[in-house]
Amino acid sequence: MPSLLNPDRPPAFCPGCSHEQSLHALDRAFQKLGLTASQVVMVSDIGCSGLFDTFFTTHALHGLHGRALTYGAGIKLAQPHLTVVVTMGDGGLGIGGAHFLAACRRNLDLTLLVLNNFNFGMTGGQFSCTTPAPASVASRFLNAMERPMEVCSVAAAAGAPFVARSSVCEKDLADLLARAISFEGFSLVDIWGLCTGRYLGKNPGAPQEIQNTLAGLPPYRGPVAQNLRREYASHYREHTGGAPWEVPEIQAQFRPPITERREVVLLGTAGDRIISAGTLLAHAAVSAGMHVTQKNDYAITVMRGPSVTELIISPEPITYPGVERPDVVVALSEEGVRRRRELFARVKPEGRVVVAKGVALPPTPASVLHVDFQAWSIKRRERALAALAVVARGGDPVTGEMLENAAASTLRGKSLDSTLALLNRAETLPVG
Ligand code: SF4
Numbered sequence: 001m002p003s004l005l006n007p008d009r010p011p012a013f014c015p016g017c018s019h020e021q022s023l024h025a026l027d028r029a030f031q032k033l034g035l036t037a038s039q040v041v042m043v044s045d046i047g048c049s050g051l052f053d054t055f056f057t058t059h060a061l062h063g064l065h066g067r068a069l070t071y072g073a074g075i076k077l078a079q080p081h082l083t084v085v086v087t088m089g090d091g092g093l094g095i096g097g098a099h100f101l102a103a104c105r106r107n108l109d110l111t112l113l114v115l116n117n118f119n120f121g122m123t124g125g126q127f128s129c130t131t132p133a134p135a136s137v138a139s140r141f142l143n144a145m146e147r148p149m150e151v152c153s154v155a156a157a158a159g160a161p162f163v164a165r166s167s168v169c170e171k172d173l174a175d176l177l178a179r180a181i182s183f184e185g186f187s188l189v190d191i192w193g194l195c196t197g198r199y200l201g202k203n204p205g206a207p208q209e210i211q212n213t214l215a216g217l218p219p220y221r222g223p224v225a226q227n228l229r230r231e232y233a234s235h236y237r238e239h240t241g242g243a244p245w246e247v248p249e250i251q252a253q254f255r256p257p258i259t260e261r262r263e264v265v266l267l268g269t270a271g272d273r274i275i276s277a278g279t280l281l282a283h284a285a286v287s288a289g290m291h292v293t294q295k296n297d298y299a300i301t302v303m304r305g306p307s308v309t310e311l312i313i314s315p316e317p318i319t320y321p322g323v324e325r326p327d328v329v330v331a332l333s334e335e336g337v338r339r340r341r342e343l344f345a346r347v348k349p350e351g352r353v354v355v356a357k358g359v360a361l362p363p364t365p366a367s368v369l370h371v372d373f374q375a376w377s378i379k380r381r382e383r384a385l386a387a388l389a390v391v392a393r394g395g396d397p398v399t400g401e402m403l404e405n406a407a408a409s410t411l412r413g414k415s416l417d418s419t420l421a422l423l424n425r426a427e428t429l430p431v432g
Helices: 018-032 048-055 068-078 090-095 097-106 151-158 173-182 196-200 206-216 232-240 274-286 334-339 341-346 380-392 400-410 413-426
Strands: 040-044 059-062 083-089 111-116 162-167 187-192 221-223 262-269 291-298 306-314 328-331 352-356 367-371
Touching: 018 048, 018 111, 018 173, 040 048, 040 068, 048 059, 048 083, 048 111, 068 083, 068 097, 068 232, 083 090, 090 097, 090 111, 097 151, 111 173, 151 162, 151 187, 162 173, 162 206, 173 187, 173 221, 196 206, 262 274, 262 334, 262 380, 274 291, 274 306, 274 380, 274 400, 306 334, 328 380, 334 341, 352 380, 367 380, 380 400, 380 413, 400 413
Parallel strands: 040 059, 040 083, 083 111, 111 187, 162 187, 262 328, 328 352, 352 367
Antiparallel strands: 162 221, 262 306, 291 306
């Protein structure tokens, strides 16, 4: 197979930088595996290791420092046929340590190459999570105060099923990389090398020290027997019955009942199922081929505080998702009303405000429809949905049939039965 290196962008590292050897070893590994450029994604983050993707003709994604594994995970879940190779330096590895542990624990089929040269080369040679304590680096004594991270042992302890330690001096590096890439599951290769630009000058004995250190560490050369297990994405698909990225599509099966954009705001208190009702309304609107935005506002605490959902429903694409002059407001609690008090003066005069009995409203030019939910034994958590059924009586912005269809598409069993019964009852609720 031909090289996947980009002939128009030759490697541009400092003279003698070990990254160049790793780059060519990786290219040879791709060739050994017969991979074409369109089958491979190179994912990188910040630092000199972050230049790797630019030297190949493969797909590429370059992102924030320490986050390369998260992008790689997303790509692999969404496009499982692609070979995903992530490069990180020891700097990025320390910054994204939690992502590293998650990748080891999760076992998604991607390969991480840690281009480990014991310092932040690109930013001036500061100490990283792997800098040896005796090393001389730009951040002076700080590395002497911390214990360096032993990457492979951490990976193995965290559950990585393929762990290998190597150096750019090893002749079989390309073979090792090919084995790591073809391993079905998460594979890590910790590749030791030297940053000639920042590290070697201050640590001239480093090459020999590195070889001595390597020789004294536990050997990691591939599969870790106690960590071998099922690959994450295939396991995930088995649970979901499909590909992880598949989102059920809402089919358009109704004609849009409106010709212009509508703004709908539901106001209540946590526990009133305000946001669930808004989501059902959104689903109903989409089932008529309309465009919808939904914006929620609620306290991060559970079961207390106001709850607000704002929807825009339009037969035309929505270019601005902010609610300016509502057509419909549902007010189920004074707490919710207080949260959007200023909104009531802006409701369109031809608009409607559906308000639960006992909730005081600020002045509004719109028609106000009072509903005594309590008198009709409609519980608090059912009122938002019941109010939507009242709104839908006029077929604007959705019809009752569309709401029932949305419920049937998203709910099952007793939950569906009780929701349909509620929608039917609410159609005849007296309003005053
Ligand atoms: S700064 Fe260090 S890691 Fe970066 S290109 Fe130069 S030698 Fe290589």
